Amino acid sequence: MAAGGAAVVIGDIVTFLTASANWHGPEGIPTRLLEHVQYSFVAVLIALLVALPTGLLIGHTGKGTAVVAAIANSLRALPTIGLLIFFVVLISPHIHGKGDAAYLIPSEIVLVLLAIPSILSNTYAGVENVDPAARDAASGMGMTGSQVLFKVELPCALPLIMSGVRSATLQVVATTTIAAFVSLGGLGRYVFDGQAQQDYAQMAAGAVLVALLAVLADFGLALLQRAIVSRGISGRYARRGAAAVPDRTDALTADVVEAEVVRA
Amino acid sequence: MISYFTDHRGEILSWLGYHVWLSALPVLLGLVISLPLGWLANRYRWLYAPLVSVSGLLYTIPSIALFVILPGVLGTKVLDPINVAVALTIYTVALLVRVVADGLASVPDDVAQSATAMGYRRFQRLVSVELPIAVPVIAAGLRVAAVSNVSLVAVAATIGVPELGQLFTTGFQLSYFPPILDGIALCVALALVYDTLIVTGTRLLTPWRRAVRPS
Numbered sequence: 001m002a003a004g005g006a007a008v009v010i011g012d013i014v015t016f017l018t019a020s021a022n023w024h025g026p027e028g029i030p031t032r033l034l035e036h037v038q039y040s041f042v043a044v045l046i047a048l049l050v051a052l053p054t055g056l057l058i059g060h061t062g063k064g065t066a067v068v069a070a071i072a073n074s075l076r077a078l079p080t081i082g083l084l085i086f087f088v089v090l091i092s093p094h095i096h097g098k099g100d101a102a103y104l105i106p107s108e109i110v111l112v113l114l115a116i117p118s119i120l121s122n123t124y125a126g127v128e129n130v131d132p133a134a135r136d137a138a139s140g141m142g143m144t145g146s147q148v149l150f151k152v153e154l155p156c157a158l159p160l161i162m163s164g165v166r167s168a169t170l171q172v173v174a175t176t177t178i179a180a181f182v183s184l185g186g187l188g189r190y191v192f193d194g195q196a197q198q199d200y201a202q203m204a205a206g207a208v209l210v211a212l213l214a215v216l217a218d219f220g221l222a223l224l225q226r227a228i229v230s231r232g233i234s235g236r237y238a239r240r241g242a243a244a245v246p247d248r249t250d251a252l253t254a255d256v257v258e259a260e261v262v263r264a
Numbered sequence: 265m266i267s268y269f270t271d272h273r274g275e276i277l278s279w280l281g282y283h284v285w286l287s288a289l290p291v292l293l294g295l296v297i298s299l300p301l302g303w304l305a306n307r308y309r310w311l312y313a314p315l316v317s318v319s320g321l322l323y324t325i326p327s328i329a330l331f332v333i334l335p336g337v338l339g340t341k342v343l344d345p346i347n348v349a350v351a352l353t354i355y356t357v358a359l360l361v362r363v364v365a366d367g368l369a370s371v372p373d374d375v376a377q378s379a380t381a382m383g384y385r386r387f388q389r390l391v392s393v394e395l396p397i398a399v400p401v402i403a404a405g406l407r408v409a410a411v412s413n414v415s416l417v418a419v420a421a422t423i424g425v426p427e428l429g430q431l432f433t434t435g436f437q438l439s440y441f442p443p444i445l446d447g448i449a450l451c452v453a454l455a456l457v458y459d460t461l462i463v464t465g466t467r468l469l470t471p472w473r474r475a476v477r478p479s
Contacts, residue, residue: 009336077455174326207332
């Protein structure tokens with residue numbers, strides 16, 4: 001399974017990706033891609049439904065931040081693959097359904113668990129870090145608590161919330177790939193089937209597809225972020241002037257670190 | 265869980281050894297590489313946007329994909345641990361470049377100017393004034409990198425690289441909890457050790473932060 005020169009490898013990957021046999025049937029690229037997107041989308045959606053309201057509540061009331069920060073940080077230290085296999089071994093013997101439910105349910109649980117911390121901590125950090133002057137002004141104008149939350153704090157926190165959603169999505173897309181190791185479908189199948197068949201071209205083609213999917217998903221969310229974040233907050237008015245403020249909308253990693261730094 | 269560990273001690277300890285160097289070396293290499301890059305991004309602002317964009321793009325690629333793609337690029341074998349070390353170094357650099365640049369940018373102007381007025385040359389000022397002030401920010405980035413590396417190294421076990429992740433794949437094949445729990449415990453402990461080391465190092469490097477307690 002040793003790789004030859006880079007040129008040979010790229011040729012093999014292109015051959016795999018363009019072979020028409022790989023574009024049809026239950027093991028074809030469209031089917032695997034769709035599975036991957038479905039698993040990831042469901043996990044991020046559930047995580048969002050749990051983490052967004054909780055994060056907004058915690059950030060707005062300021063209660064429970066220390067507990068949540070401690071839990072979110074310790075979850076980061078847990079090895080994802082260990083967590084995945086733990087839940088599969090724990091749950092799958094008790095599921096006697098048809099199809100892949102025995103692997104799908106534990107995998108989805110782990111994907112949701114992994115997606116929650118970054119959305120949750122970015123949401124409450126975003127709400128907490130809203131300029132107190134803006135919050136006071138809103139109350140002074142006669143807004144009620146929930147009006148302040150939804151009309152001032154939420155819009156102001158959106159950039160940080162979106163960067164949480166983006167890193168959660170990346171985490172989920174990556175872990176869905178690994179879930180193929182425990183027999184789940186998705187693009188990771190090419191990586192592990194290729195390995196079992198000592199077929200490096202298949203492995204690498206799967207890896208390239210996963211990388212492309214991750215980059216495209218992040219790009220799509222960046223566009224969404226651009227569309228829903230008020231221009232007054234993202235600072236895109238400043239562009240028109242000289243020496244623009246560095247664009248922060250596309251930097252997902254350090255925003256998370258920043259949330260971290262605020263806490264440290 | 266304990267008896268599984270004592271029964272397989274030799275094997276587990278050798279996996280732990282691999283795990284330690286596969287997760288620690290990339291953090292050190294990544295720091296060494298990202299310090300000059302972050303400095304460049306801060307010194308020449310036009311470099312900031314491209315460096316941060318490329319880092320962001322690299323950080324987007326899932327680890328398992330990078331572990332599989334790198335052998336094709338480097339000409340190594342798929343099972344070679346070098347792939348894991350290189351992949352994690354790339355992630356660490358991607359994470360730290362912006363942190364270093366932002367950390368250096370956070371040095372107040374009047375502090376930098378005072379240092380210049382006191383006769384510090386540019387490099388001296390960087391090493392003895394600006395870098396120390398940026399230490400807490402850089403350390404926060406290092407903590408994230410080190411802790412997440414421990415988890416990422418374990419992923420490589422799915423394609424056969426020997427490290428603590430082998431406990432998970434073994435546990436999966438046997439449908440047996442003890443190796444899985446041992447693996448989780450050892451990974452968390454290792455992450456905790458790195459975190460404590462970095463926090464302690466930061467405290468030692470920034471004595472002035474303890475000298476005055478803001479009330």
